[in-house]
Amino acid sequence: MIRVSSNSPATFCGGAASRRKVCSNLQRAVELDPRNFYTLQQIALSYQYLGRYAEAIAALDRALAIVPDNVETRASSWRILSLLESGHPAAPPDD
Numbered sequence: 001m002i003r004v005s006s007n008s009p010a011t012f013c014g015g016a017a018s019r020r021k022v023c024s025n026l027q028r029a030v031e032l033d034p035r036n037f038y039t040l041q042q043i044a045l046s047y048q049y050l051g052r053y054a055e056a057i058a059a060l061d062r063a064l065a066i067v068p069d070n071v072e073t074r075a076s077s078w079r080i081l082s083l084l085e086s087g088h089p090a091a092p093p094d095d
Contacts, residue, residue, distance in 0.1 A: 034062075060076055
């Protein structure tokens, strides 16, 4: 059994189609408010969960442009970059 935080995008996701819908909704939220640091963090987490590491890093870079000294966001970016560079599988299997 996998436990996730109630703040995790995975909490709101059923199968892979639901996870993609969450990303779509978050993308729309970023379009409406492109400087929303919290939404950028959430979309990065969603992309990471889907194995879309390059997109996760891009979202975190945008978040860091808004709040450059956020240590947690910088650490997340480094962690995802290391997954990408190590050849970690691009995406988890669909549910």
